[in-house]
Amino acid sequence: MNMMTSKEVGFADLLKNGQTLKQFRDGIIERTQASGHYNGLEKLAFRDSDPIGYEKLFSKLRGGLVHARETAKKIAASPIVEQEGELCFTLYNAVGDCVLTSTGIIIHVGTMGAAIKYMIENNWEANPGINPGDMFTNNDCSIGNVHPCDIATIVPIFWDGRLIGWVGGVTHVIDTGAVTPGSMSTGQTQRFGDGYMITCRKTGVNDEPLRDWLHESQRSVRTPKYWILDEKTRIAGCHMIRELVEDVIRADGIDAYEKFAFEVIEEGRRGLMSRIKAMTLPGKYRKVSFVDVPYKHEDVQVSNAFAKLDSIMHSPCEMTIKPDGKWRLDFEGASRWGWHTFNAHQVAFTSGIWVMMCQTLVPTQRINDGAYYATEFRLPKGTWCNPDDRRTGHAYAWHFLVSGWAALWRGLSQSYFSRGYLEEVNAGNANTSNWLQGGGINQDGEIHAVNSFEASSCGTGACAVKDGLNHAAAIWNPEGDMGDIEIWEMAEPLLYLGRNVKANSGGYGKYRGGCGFETLRMVWNAQDWTMFFMGNGFMNSDWGMMGGYPSATGYRFEAHKTGLEQRIAIGDSLPLGGDLDPTRPDYERHIDATAVVKRDKQCMTTEDCYDNHDLYLNYLRGGPGFGDPIDREPKAIENDLNQKFLLPEYAQKVYGAVFTEDAKGVFTVDAAKTQARRGEMRKERLARALPTREWMKEERERILNKHAAVQVRHMFATSFALSEKFTKQFKDFWSLPDDWQLLEEELGVPSYGAKHRMDLSLLPDVTTVVQVEE
Amino acid sequence: MTTYTNEQVAHLVEGSLDWDTTFRMLSMPKDNSRFEQYLAALQAKVSFKERIVLPLGPHLYIVQNAHKQWVTQCDCGHAFGDYRENWKLHAALYVRDTEEAMTEVYPKLMAPDTQWQVYREYYCPSCGTMHDVEAPTPWYPVIHDFEPDIEAFYKDWVGLPVPERAD
Numbered sequence: 028m029n030m031m032t033s034k035e036v037g038f039a040d041l042l043k044n045g046q047t048l049k050q051f052r053d054g055i056i057e058r059t060q061a062s063g064h065y066n067g068l069e070k071l072a073f074r075d076s077d078p079i080g081y082e083k084l085f086s087k088l089r090g091g092l093v094h095a096r097e098t099a100k101k102i103a104a105s106p107i108v109e110q111e112g113e114l115c116f117t118l119y120n121a122v123g124d125c126v127l128t129s130t131g132i133i134i135h136v137g138t139m140g141a142a143i144k145y146m147i148e149n150n151w152e153a154n155p156g157i158n159p160g161d162m163f164t165n166n167d168c169s170i171g172n173v174h175p176c177d178i179a180t181i182v183p184i185f186w187d188g189r190l191i192g193w194v195g196g197v198t199h200v201i202d203t204g205a206v207t208p209g210s211m212s213t214g215q216t217q218r219f220g221d222g223y224m225i226t227c228r229k230t231g232v233n234d235e236p237l238r239d240w241l242h243e244s245q246r247s248v249r250t251p252k253y254w255i256l257d258e259k260t261r262i263a264g265c266h267m268i269r270e271l272v273e274d275v276i277r278a279d280g281i282d283a284y285e286k287f288a289f290e291v292i293e294e295g296r297r298g299l300m301s302r303i304k305a306m307t308l309p310g311k312y313r314k315v316s317f318v319d320v321p322y323k324h325e326d327v328q329v330s331n332a333f334a335k336l337d338s339i340m341h342s343p344c345e346m347t348i349k350p351d352g353k354w355r356l357d358f359e360g361a362s363r364w365g366w367h368t369f370n371a372h373q374v375a376f377t378s379g380i381w382v383m384m385c386q387t388l389v390p391t392q393r394i395n396d397g398a399y400y401a402t403e404f405r406l407p408k409g410t411w412c413n414p415d416d417r418r419t420g421h422a423y424a425w426h427f428l429v430s431g432w433a434a435l436w437r438g439l440s441q442s443y444f445s446r447g448y449l450e451e452v453n454a455g456n457a458n459t460s461n462w463l464q465g466g467g468i469n470q471d472g473e474i475h476a477v478n479s480f481e482a483s484s485c486g487t488g489a490c491a492v493k494d495g496l497n498h499a500a501a502i503w504n505p506e507g508d509m510g511d512i513e514i515w516e517m518a519e520p521l522l523y524l525g526r527n528v529k530a531n532s533g534g535y536g537k538y539r540g541g542c543g544f545e546t547l548r549m550v551w552n553a554q555d556w557t558m559f560f561m562g563n564g565f566m567n568s569d570w571g572m573m574g575g576y577p578s579a580t581g582y583r584f585e586a587h588k589t590g591l592e593q594r595i596a597i598g599d600s601l602p603l604g605g606d607l608d609p610t611r612p613d614y615e616r617h618i619d620a621t622a623v624v625k626r627d628k629q630c631m632t633t634e635d636c637y638d639n640h641d642l643y644l645n646y647l648r649g650g651p652g653f654g655d656p657i658d659r660e661p662k663a664i665e666n667d668l669n670q671k672f673l674l675p676e677y678a679q680k681v682y683g684a685v686f687t688e689d690a691k692g693v694f695t696v697d698a699a700k701t702q703a704r705r706g707e708m709r710k711e712r713l714a715r716a717l718p719t720r721e722w723m724k725e726e727r728e729r730i731l732n733k734h735a736a737v738q739v740r741h742m743f744a745t746s747f748a749l750s751e752k753f754t755k756q757f758k759d760f761w762s763l764p765d766d767w768q769l770l771e772e773e774l775g776v777p778s779y780g781a782k783h784r785m786d787l788s789l790l791p792d793v794t795t796v797v798q799v800e801e
Numbered sequence: 802m803t804t805y806t807n808e809q810v811a812h813l814v815e816g817s818l819d820w821d822t823t824f825r826m827l828s829m830p831k832d833n834s835r836f837e838q839y840l841a842a843l844q845a846k847v848s849f850k851e852r853i854v855l856p857l858g859p860h861l862y863i864v865q866n867a868h869k870q871w872v873t874q875c876d877c878g879h880a881f882g883d884y885r886e887n888w889k890l891h892a893a894l895y896v897r898d899t900e901e902a903m904t905e906v907y908p909k910l911m912a913p914d915t916q917w918q919v920y921r922e923y924y925c926p927s928c929g930t931m932h933d934v935e936a937p938t939p940w941y942p943v944i945h946d947f948e949p950d951i952e953a954f955y956k957d958w959v960g961l962p963v964p965e966r967a968d
Contacts, residue, residue, distance in 0.1 A: 447839025582910035709929030
């Protein structure tokens with residue numbers, strides 16, 4: 028006979044105040060909206076009455092979070108975590124609002140909070156229940172995760188039988204068991220191919236992972252060894268932080284802790300507003316960025332005919348800084364989500380933005396959800412940054428996010444410049460690619476997947492007082508590191524034939540963008556091996572500022588049937604070092620003439636076959652430039668030439684440099700002749716230019732005739748379909764007749780998703796959490 | 802609060818400030834007097850007589866002209882019109898919309914494909930200074946980048962009298 032337990036499943040009274048978590052959260056939202064202060068905290072009683080105690084509490088908790096991250100990451104074996112530091116731990120209050128976060132990929136300040144809020148809104152406390160010692164795992168992108176490879180372990184924190192908060196830890200795993208290997212693969216076009224997906228599942232009790240979870244999860248990915256150690260990393264860090272909170276409460280009392288856990292969020296809200304007033308300038312800023320999605324090419328092999336089209340991501344941003352120090356970020360006019368893996372959930376945007384802001388506007392340890400409460404976000408429903416369909420793929424949401432935020436860098440930097448804080452100006456960031464990914468049987472004879480994180484060291488944007496940094500950073504991880512060759516060669520069956528600064532990759536300007544770098548890899552001792560490319564090629568997403576040029580776009584180089592095995596055996600020359608000048612390729616002179624070489628702008632591909640001794644160029648992009656290039660100091664150009672950061676041809680053409688080269692190849696720029704040449708260049712510029720309004724007449728004709736490539740028309744058509752306001756602005760600007768329109772259906776390309784969509788909220792028994800204006 | 806001398810701010814504008822001071826500027830709380838010092842350093846540097854109201858770029862300013870009108874103006878004295886208008890509509894424009902034009906500025910394969918993206922270079926019609934490079938798709942409207950709220954900034958944020966304006 029099957030006996031059911033008599034234990035009632037229902038109201039758990041986790042807070043011991045007679046409220047459900049949802050009721051408690053609703054109260055906080057209500058008090059916040061009514062007062063304009065987080066949780067109605069018009070006064071910060073604890074901070075004001077005991078500022079030293081408050082600061083001590085802050086230091087203990089923040090120090091503990093950072094310590095837990097630094098300690099736990101040593102457990103991991105994946106270079107992504109252990110070398111690049113792609114992990115983060117965050118402390119939340121009982122309703123999932125972030126109190127404090129560690130260093131690292133602090134995009135997750137809000138993503139795990141979104142998961143906690145999802146559990147609250149969907150009554151997890153009744154079923155499956157929330158108890159001391161539980162663990163929950165989430166990587167579901169439709170409720171706020173960035174991309175499926177960011178696996179979060181979330182642990183509730185109880186004190187005296189009462190839920191007082193949560194701690195979450197996230198690591199970026201090396202493989203998610205998606206259609207193709209690597210953590211951010213391109214072969215799928217929907218969620219259903221995006222890999223193993225876990226929705227706030229209870230995966231542990233009594234501090235032990237459940238065995239069914241361990242068995243299922245480890246066989247769901249290609250790299251179980253890394254997966255196991257990544258999970259141990261997350262659990263260890265979460266438990267360290269839970270113990271830390273218990274220690275703090277024992278020392279300072281539960282009252283102080285709970286007051287702190289709310290006041291620090293209100294303090295964060297005020298902190299952002301005061302920082303905005305201290306650093307920026309009120310007004311409206313309009314910027315835009317784009318990303319190419321070239322899926323029509325034969326090297327993009329996806330399983331759906333409806334995904335085989337070229338399209339463009341459009342990310343217009345109107346940033347309004349208000350006189351009271353609040354700001355509004357409005358992405359009206361953005362293009363629709365698509366059948367690829369670059370879509371982003373609204374929380375990936377609203378949470379992720381702080382990983383960027385901590386590198387510019389708020390370089391502080393006090394990153395928490397207060398900043399979210401000081402910001403108005405408008406992400407129209409149906410756009411790439413707030414999809415309205417539950418099928419969307421998100422494996423590399425960063426591809427669009429990073430580019431979308433490029434507009435924010437430039438807007439903020441305009442304000443810094445106008446105010447005189449030139450030291451803060453940054454023209455933008457690099458498109459953090461290429462992503463070398465793939466898999467097969469590795470040098471140890473095991474099923475394996477690779478995901479190079481060399482992209483965490485791209486060039487940075489130029490400043491208004493100095494050049495950008497070469498191969499130094501990635502917007503998504505403030506502590507990015509390219510990693511050691513020796514470690515990558517252990518993790519990947521790919522030998523390095525070169526690792527060099529990429530000439531001309533930084534945008535030109537009075538101050539140039541930082542150069543990226545490039546590594547030439549040879550497949551070695553692998554079997555049944557595949558790799559693919561992922562990055563920008565036909566477009567760049569990072570414009571220069573105030574006369575500076577955008578950074579260079581990407582391109583791909585791969586070579587098969589190279590004959591390198593034989594060349595190595597007989598001691599013949601080999602392709603070594605950088606692809607210095609792609610206009611005059613040199614690698615091809617050191618491989619067989621019959622080699623199969625691909626050299627083009629198709630930087631988005633799916634899994635292709637690679638034999639041992641095949642070649643793959645991993646080119647990591649540079650940052651954009653600042654100011655008119657003909658203002659650049661001759662000495663700086665000379666230095667760039669001598670370090671091979673700049674090809675001589677472009678020193679002449681772009682910078683107007685006049686120089687000599689001696690027998691040893693040392694360049695000397697002649698300042699006087701350069702100045703004279705620049706005077707001529709000014710005249711040449713004006714000779715080839717038209718008054719803007721004259722050019723506009725020509726462009727208007729092209730628009731009336733609908734003369735543009737299909738990907739351009741597709742981008743506009745999806746933006747027009749989602750935004751009457753953008754359509755009106757466009758038609759007004761170009762003085763188009765009232766009946767002019769551009770519809771997706773007239774383009775002759777697949778338009779699945781254009782009309783028929785189904786949001787996650789339409790599933791039974793699902794309450795989604797909306798945190799933006801839609 | 803950290804403060805800096807007028808000389809240091811002038812060096813910052815020139816790009817010749819020592820790194821230690823630059824680093825201090827980056828790492829310390831911001832000096833609220835910077836805007837005034839910045840304006841003074843720029844005013845001393847430019848050859849035109851008009852009063853700078855707000856710097857927009859290395860060679861571009863909103864200035865108050867002799868008639869007390871606020872206009873966007875280049876270093877060389879060329880005026881682009883009312884400060885509320887998009888100055889780019891009054892600029893000289895060169896669009897790089899062919900592969901040939903793109904390879905003038907980047908090596909092969911390292912510039913955008915002009916079927917996807919073009920470069921629009923906006924020059925001062927008088928002196929040929931390149932004030933901005935846009936990199937949009939074809940058809941994209943000329944972007945009106947910045948509409949500053951100068952009154953709120955002067956009055957409420959930095960506590961300075963708003964320069965007179967004749968509309």
